Amino acid sequence: MKIEKKIPKHIAIIMDGNGRWAKNKGLSRDYGHKEGKESAKEMVRSCAKLGVKNLTLFAFSSENWKRPKLEVDLLMGLLHNSLRTELKELKKNNIKLETIGDLSKIPLIVRKFLKKVCEETKDNDLMTLTLALSYGSRDEIINSVKEIADKVKNNIISVEKIDESLINQHLYTRNLPDVDLMIRTSGEKRISNFLLWQSAYAELYFSDELWPDFKSEHLIKAISDYQNRERRFGRTSEQII
Numbered sequence: 001m002k003i004e005k006k007i008p009k010h011i012a013i014i015m016d017g018n019g020r021w022a023k024n025k026g027l028s029r030d031y032g033h034k035e036g037k038e039s040a041k042e043m044v045r046s047c048a049k050l051g052v053k054n055l056t057l058f059a060f061s062s063e064n065w066k067r068p069k070l071e072v073d074l075l076m077g078l079l080h081n082s083l084r085t086e087l088k089e090l091k092k093n094n095i096k097l098e099t100i101g102d103l104s105k106i107p108l109i110v111r112k113f114l115k116k117v118c119e120e121t122k123d124n125d126l127m128t129l130t131l132a133l134s135y136g137s138r139d140e141i142i143n144s145v146k147e148i149a150d151k152v153k154n155n156i157i158s159v160e161k162i163d164e165s166l167i168n169q170h171l172y173t174r175n176l177p178d179v180d181l182m183i184r185t186s187g188e189k190r191i192s193n194f195l196l197w198q199s200a201y202a203e204l205y206f207s208d209e210l211w212p213d214f215k216s217e218h219l220i221k222a223i224s225d226y227q228n229r230e231r232r233f234g235r236t237s238e239q240i241i
Helices: 018-024 029-050 062-066 069-092 108-120 137-153 164-169 216-227
Strands: 010-014 054-061 095-100 127-135 181-184 203-206
Touching: 018 029, 029 054, 029 069, 029 127, 029 216, 054 062, 054 069, 062 069, 062 127, 069 095, 069 108, 095 108, 127 137, 137 164, 181 216, 203 216
Parallel strands: 010 054, 010 181, 054 127, 095 127, 181 203
Antiparallel strands: none
């Protein structure tokens, strides 16, 4: 698997459509989530092979806690099971796992294993896989503002020192570069409170494929589309050239 031209350093994916995939097949939603897990595994392997340095997956939003308890419990169980079964492969393939979000809401047994996997893969450097869990971008920004305000109040920093770099240092993603390419599956065209600050200049790609049907060939298509776009960051085309 190889793509010429520049590979995005950071890809973020909103994995949408598990429930509709299952409904279309006359199955319960849990089948959709289980198939979606397989697509996530394929994306991790594919991105690592293609040379993507950072992959962030929107696994569970802060709003997802509003779903029926049975479904939430299923998703937490799938997460726990995936961590247990994939730890060996992450270590073998030199992939580091990190998380972003309010982990205090994640069940303790899952949280402990998350910490274990992150600890055991912290020195891996082929690719960083970040799971957004109990994550909401507005909450993230609010938390960063509170932390900075508290430091200003206690004379740790001055108001004049507040800039983009300082705000970045107080976000969950402080160790990650800005998003280059954001992908959303299932045909929906919105970013749903995901990495709002980090995606200020991201290229957006919307796929009609439901997440369980999104495979390596669709990822390659998205990256190829990204490579054919002109990223100006406020400059003119002539300046880019």
